[in-house]
Amino acid sequence: MHTIELLSDEQAKPLLPKLVALLQDSVHSGSSVGFLPPLTFETAEEYWLETLNEVALGKRILLVSGAAGDVTGSVQLARAGKQNASHRAEVQKLLVHTQFRHRGIARALMVAAEESARKRGRTLLVLDTEQGSIAEKLYEKCEYKRAGVIPQYALTADGLFISTVLFYKLL
Numbered sequence: 001m002h003t004i005e006l007l008s009d010e011q012a013k014p015l016l017p018k019l020v021a022l023l024q025d026s027v028h029s030g031s032s033v034g035f036l037p038p039l040t041f042e043t044a045e046e047y048w049l050e051t052l053n054e055v056a057l058g059k060r061i062l063l064v065s066g067a068a069g070d071v072t073g074s075v076q077l078a079r080a081g082k083q084n085a086s087h088r089a090e091v092q093k094l095l096v097h098t099q100f101r102h103r104g105i106a107r108a109l110m111v112a113a114e115e116s117a118r119k120r121g122r123t124l125l126v127l128d129t130e131q132g133s134i135a136e137k138l139y140e141k142c143e144y145k146r147a148g149v150i151p152q153y154a155l156t157a158d159g160l161f162i163s164t165v166l167f168y169k170l171l
C-alpha cells in the first residue's frame with residue numbers, strides 16, 4: 001500500500017539514508033534541484049539534517065511518500081517567516097524516486113501539501129522550477145499559474161544556464 005505521511009524531525013531521522021538516496025537519485029538523473037552531480041552522501045545528509053532542523057523549529061513541513069518500507073518521494077512546504085506573510089508558503093523539493101515515477105505519486109504529494117497548507121491557514125503557495133522540465137508540466141496540471149520566467153537562474157553541471165519558471169496557486 002502506498003502512503004503519504006507528514007513527518008516530525010524525530011519520525012524522519014530513521015529515514016535519513018533513504019532520504020539521502022532519494023535526493024541523490026534526482027540529482028544524478030539530471031534534475032535541477034539545487035545540487036550538482038556528483039552529490040556525495042555527506043553533502044546530501046547535511047542538507048537533510050538542516051531540513052529536519054527546520055522541521056523541528058516549525059519552519060517547514062516534510063511530507064514523505066512510501067510503499068513497503070521504501071521512500072518513494074517527498075515534498076516540503078517552507079513557511080514564509082515574514083510578519084506580513086503568514087498566509088504564504090513555498091513548495092520545495094518535490095522528488096519522486098526514478099523507480100516510482102509515472103504512478104501519480106507527485107500529484108498525490110502536491111494534493112497532500114495543499115491540504116497541509118490549508119489546515120495551517122496558508123492560502124498562497126509559490127514555487128519555481130526548471131523551464132522545459134517534467135515538473136513544469138506537472139505544476140500546470142495541478143493548476144498552478146505561471147507568474148513569469150527568470151533567465152539564467154541556475155547552472156547545469158556543464159556550466160550551462162537554466163531558466164526558471166515561477167508559479168503560484170491561490171488555495
Ligand SMILES: CC(C)(COP(=O)(O)OP(=O)(O)OC[C@H]1O[C@@H](n2cnc3c(N)ncnc32)[C@H](O)[C@@H]1OP(=O)(O)O)[C@@H](O)C(=O)NCCC(=O)NCCS
Pocket residue numbers: 026031032033093094095096097100101102103104105106107108128129130133134135137138141
Ligand atoms: C517531476 C516529478 C516529481 C514527477 O513525479 P511523478 O510521480 O513521476 O509524476 P506523476 O506520476 O504524479 O505525474 C503527474 C504529471 O506530471 C507530468 N509528467 C510526469 N512524468 C512525465 C513525463 N515523463 N513526461 C511528461 N510529463 C510527465 C504529467 O503531466 C503527469 O500527468 P498525467 O499523469 O496526467 O500525464 C519527478 O519526475 C521528479 O522527481 N523529478 C526530479 C525532481 C524534480 O525535478 N522535482 C521538481 C523540483 S521543482
